[in-house]
Amino acid sequence: MRKDIATPQYTKSILDKHKFTFKKSLGQNFLIDRNILDKIVATAGVGSDTGVIEIGPGIGSLTEQIAKKARKVTAFEIDQRLIPILKDTLSDYPHVKIIHQDVLEADLQEVIAQEFSGFDDLMVVANLPYYVTTPIILKLLTERLPIRGIVVMIQKEVANRMAAEPGTKDYGSLSIAVQYYAVAKSEVKVPKTVFVPQPNVDSSVISLTLREQPPVHVEDEDFFFEVVRSSFAQRRKTLLNNLQNNLFTKEQKLLIQEALNDTEIDGKRRGETLSIEEFARLSNALLKLKLC
Template structure:
């Protein structure tokens, strides 16, 4: 049987089940098997490993994951797609579809029970644009025991996640992601790779989870508050943003001096290590 991720097969499935992609759920079905294969290549999956997928849709990526992995657990929130997935993935006995909201699921139990017999666990997904960041940050902030997270997301968001200092895309989201993982944009994905075609370009991006965070800080919550405050008004200097946030010019001046950072710089020029020094100095 033809792979799911082709225009012909996808159209056939959509027509058979009278499916209409829900804009409210950010649904666009991938119809480029070659790009999905490239995506799976970058997960690092082997036949001894497990994988969590978010948003399987009609099973295009799930199929590619199932060919490589020992076990696939896929979270699908749209009840209409459950019979479709039962059909399209019927030949794969290593796939477990969960009709759950991934953001509310008990992942501790999943790792403890469902993945007890695998070597490593990976994560992947063609993520709905409207919940991309919450899904990514759940994987990263909860320090889930995954090796890599490989996702298909809106290009603009991917650029921000992988951005380096002194670039237009670099901001608090870049630092949040890179604090937990090494990020790499694998491939651009044009609108014609989907059905229906979205109005935006997409990217495949991989997060290689760090064994240790990019910088050690005394207070993680304060560190992220400091970053958000520093980027509050991008055109303003670091000193001005911090003064506005804390309302204590003396404290800000002293912290900038101790961390050896010029307060006339803008937040987008600071590395994650410099933000670590600055946050600790401000919070000491």
């Protein structure tokens, strides 16, 4: 077996060998710390029966550590230049498959059916590019894939927002969108010094354990998320003003006030003070009155 990819020296030798140059537009930052990689794999609970979907494997540093534990790994890589490099670096792992495709354009249900038929334990594990973190995670969650969960390295500020609780500065529509589908927990803080090249910000490993059912009942999911987004449109404004300005008309102010009264929610509160349960009650009440 060759030495681990995730060392500064070996990473540099791979990059030099293939004359690889980083593309800022793809958010390429490769991990060079084996300890962090081990923590990611351990957090994901990857075992001999686990199938893993990886996104953005780079030169394969995380892929390699996942492959040492997992039954099978299928990784999506958007950069054509990395495909031959991955073929080289991961040649010792025949149970790793690289798909040259943008994961945002992939039919993940179909990929899972083809690549992981008969698997009872499936995880998404990745070091995600910062610039597409949110779209990728929301795709993974909203498509209701047959996965146990998601463990990803992302920008620390975004991880804080995803795991935030009501009443905190990080709590917002992203917190609710993620926590509707999963239990979010920020697991490991990661300094920018363990990447090549170094990003401008620190990172965090976040775990998202998928829920069997959402924590609240909503009559219309799309409308629920519209209410949530509208409530955070301007954080300094009150709940009543945000809903009036962004979801309803001034003429419908009485409808909003009636829904607030019915749910015993003070319209002078700000969106960040409402729990997901309160947002569910409010959206159901607003929908009922809107349809009347």
